[in-house]
Amino acid sequence: MSNVRSILASIWIGWYRDFSWTNPLLGLSLRTIPPIASVMAASIVYWWGSFHAGVFDPNRLAYIMIGALLYAHIAAYSMIPNLAIAEGKWTFVFTQVYMSPKSASPYLAGRTLGSFLSSAVTLFLALIAVYLLLPPLFGTSIPLVVTPLSFALFGLALVVNILASMGIGFLLGAYAIFATKFEWALPTYISGLLMIFSEALFPVTFLPGPLSQIANVLPFTEFIRAARAAMIYNDVSSYFYFLGLSAIGGLILLFAGLLAFRRAENRARRLGLLDRKVA
């Protein structure tokens, strides 16, 4: 029960950190702009290439739209444990957390969940915006399945993906405890790697052999496939198949992440490194 209270308090801290500097509506709007721009850029690149190559396909446009939205969403909240530790060392928030008798895990889980909720709202707003903006730009409709069921399945996929995203977040957090330099760059690496290896923009078969096989089994890849099965192909059986794979991969990643973080935290407590800021 006290873990739940810690998590809820941490969600609130995360929101306070993200939105207290301004009107929450303005803060949310500002956070919606980058994913819209990012999806539009990827869609235009596809349109430009396929139009001039004479192979434009609206289904592929929808494929890229969903993929680009989702990789940005995953990147937005999976990096939170890393950020909470790196920033928390400088603002002394993390010092307060580790001084408490508990592990920092509930705090980081709460921060991640808070960011997931904000990112899910901006994701839906961005989805609506690009769904309305892209057709007049390209003179074509986007074949998305817009039904209550497809949106419910899409929402469920977002929730299941929390396992994998939190898992990778804890892995990065384990690193951030000891890091004093490179941790600020990690989010851009995660976002960039997801762009290439999660089938966000193109099928993983475009990657060279071994990389393609690794990308093929990532829980993020399965999650994006499940979301597409719900929103584009209206294929419920494929949806549950991909979602199941995503959940299994996510659980493995979460277990590995929690284990790594617990070990890193214990080691850092023992060596007195938890609030080290400079190498």
Next chain:
Amino acid sequence: MKLQPSIWLRTAYARMWVRTKSIYGEPLWVVVTIGFPLFTSLAMALLYRSTGLNSAVGFAVLGGVMISFWGNVLWSMASQFQWDKQQGLFEIYISSPAPITAILVGMSLGGIIGTAPSAALVAFAGWVFFAPPINPFWPGVIVVFGLTLAALYALGMTLASLYLVYGREAEALNEAIHEPVSLLSGVYFPSIGGFSPFPFALQVVASLIPLTIGMDALRRTLFALPGLPPAGFDAIYLHVIALSVMAGSLLVLAQKALKALEERGRRTGTIAVRQR
């Protein structure tokens, strides 16, 4: 008579040296700055390749190179004074006889020198992985590249002046404008002219951003675009004029904005107040 460089030049050199040293003194910094441009550029190049239009892969590589500089302008120029204020460094700047414009120019030159390795690595990786077909007109590339950087960093100086009045808002604003400016500027695809998907009104707005004009000119001088004459100064002279005007006017604007905000800050006593 002993000739000595003016205080302006010495200040600019000192600030440039600090920035250059901070980057080259820590090789890991290249790893930090290269992530976003490299991966985005690779992803966009693969996306172009997946459409079968291999000739456009170079757009993605060029975009990666230029986005390195845009990122530097936004995060290490525009926000810099705001961070300096948080750390108490800005108080030292304004209480010393060093001209602030010299500090900004030094910071820009140091930023360009410091970002060059990341940009070069992105270009090298793009060349190794994709070998994009190019048809360069090198004199034009050099002139346009130089002018684009001058205009971009002048924009950074203007933003640095404006961000002085902000606290945490500056960070959120940077995060909010990074992607939209990349989109409008056509970092990865032509956003102005006959090949643009944008309506005319939006192209006019996009043309007010130096990066848009620079990207368009660089594409014209580096790649053979279908339906356009071979690259030469004829194809880019308007771009060169526009970039020169932008660079000059943004420099003047930066100076005036900085002076106005500095005076206002001194009058209201908020110039060195650290807001968070």
